[in-house]
Amino acid sequence: MADMTHHKFLKAPYTVGIVGAAFSGGQPRGGVEQGPARLVEFGLPSQLSSLGWNVDIDEKFPTYEHLRPPSDQDIGKLKNARYVSAVTKSVSDSVKSLVAKGHLALTLGGDHSLAMGTISGSAAVYPDVGVIWVDAHADINTPETTETGNLHGCPVSFLMGLPGARNIPSFEWLSPCLPTNRIVYIGLRDVDVPEKKILKDNNIKAFSMHEVDKYGIGKVVEMALDYLGRDKPVHLSFDVDALDPSVAPATGTPVRGGLTFREGHFICEAVYETGNLVAVDIMEVNPLLGDQAYVLQTIQIGCSLTRTALGETLL
Numbered sequence: 042m043a044d045m046t047h048h049k050f051l052k053a054p055y056t057v058g059i060v061g062a063a064f065s066g067g068q069p070r071g072g073v074e075q076g077p078a079r080l081v082e083f084g085l086p087s088q089l090s091s092l093g094w095n096v097d098i099d100e101k102f103p104t105y106e107h108l109r110p111p112s113d114q115d116i117g118k119l120k121n122a123r124y125v126s127a128v129t130k131s132v133s134d135s136v137k138s139l140v141a142k143g144h145l146a147l148t149l150g151g152d153h154s155l156a157m158g159t160i161s162g163s164a165a166v167y168p169d170v171g172v173i174w175v176d177a178h179a180d181i182n183t184p185e186t187t188e189t190g191n192l193h194g195c196p197v198s199f200l201m202g203l204p205g206a207r208n209i210p211s212f213e214w215l216s217p218c219l220p221t222n223r224i225v226y227i228g229l230r231d232v233d234v235p236e237k238k239i240l241k242d243n244n245i246k247a248f249s250m251h252e253v254d255k256y257g258i259g260k261v262v263e264m265a266l267d268y269l270g271r272d273k274p275v276h277l278s279f280d281v282d283a284l285d286p287s288v289a290p291a292t293g294t295p296v297r298g299g300l301t302f303r304e305g306h307f308i309c310e311a312v313y314e315t316g317n318l319v320a321v322d323i324m325e326v327n328p329l330l331g332d333q334a335y336v337l338q339t340i341q342i343g344c345s346l347t348r349t350a351l352g353e354t355l356l
């Protein structure tokens with residue numbers, strides 16, 4: 042059983058609300074929309090109940106098909122912008138209402154464009170929420186800097202309202218809600234050139250794999266949590282491609298040189314221990330990429346990262 046009594050921002054009976062975000066419109070590869078169903082089939086909800094959580098889940102996941110616009114012409118370079126906007130708005134409302142009730146909002150992706158919804162949802166309740174963004178990528182391209190036009194590479198700039206990522210047509214609902222000093226990255230190793238400039242110009246805190254190697258994961262997570270403040274609510278946004286592809290292969294944009302199995306889980310353990318968690322995202326599990334064994338391995342890791350972030354311990 043997880044120790045629940047230390048939660049500072051959740052209300053008893055401790056409840057995790059699962060948002061199954063079956064959505065792939067932020068990037069081109071099909072399959073990532075099947076991530077949530079596969080994590081649930083694998084037994085995630087009952088695993089979380091065993092940890093002592095009251096689990097609130099709508100078993101029939103919204104497919105979001107009803108939100109797909111009849112046509113979705115590129116807006117500048119951006120692909121599927123109207124669809125991404127409609128879905129992330131819906132996710133934002135779901136996360137906001139869970140967090141407002143004192144529930145932990147667990148969003149299962151789906152691609153990482155969904156973080157526009159999850160983080161705007163938690164920030165609507167807690168404007169000082171600190172985000173721990175675990176990823177190989179910075180996902181901070183703007184509509185001007187993106188090379189791919191894939192919105193899963195852009196959520197952070199939209200959340201921050203960076204120049205070039207404000208007042209984007211069809212994203213009128215999303216107002217800037219994430220100050221540049223309320224996020225810390227861990228695991229970066231594939232950052233586009235314009236993204237590097239954005240990180241530098243805005244003084245954004247980032248621990249790349251270089252810092253993980255240099256200081257060790259224990260020190261990196263300690264520095265990250267100190268930076269965000271030990272008394273502030275925390276939103277953990279975990280892209281499974283932060284892990285090395287040998288650990289989590291079934292994902293759309295794998296990059297070698299990533300976090301080990303233990304490093305990934307250590308982050309989750311340390312974040313749980315703060316007692317400050319309000320929301321967790323597990324993103325970019327794509328069950329259609331790679332052979333069966335690779336897919337199963339990735340789904341298992343999606344589940345174990347989630348359990349760990351929700352209080353499973355080794356002892």
Ligand SMILES: NC(=[NH2+])NCCC[C@H](N)C(=O)O
Nearest residue numbers: 153178182189191193194294
């Ligand atoms: N959530 C992800 N896996 N993002 C990958 C982004 C890759 C690249 N930087 C892009 O803008 O398209």
Ligand SMILES: [Mn+2]
Nearest residue numbers: 177178280282
């Ligand atoms: Mn990534």
Ligand SMILES: [Mn+2]
Nearest residue numbers: 153176180280
């Ligand atoms: Mn990502």
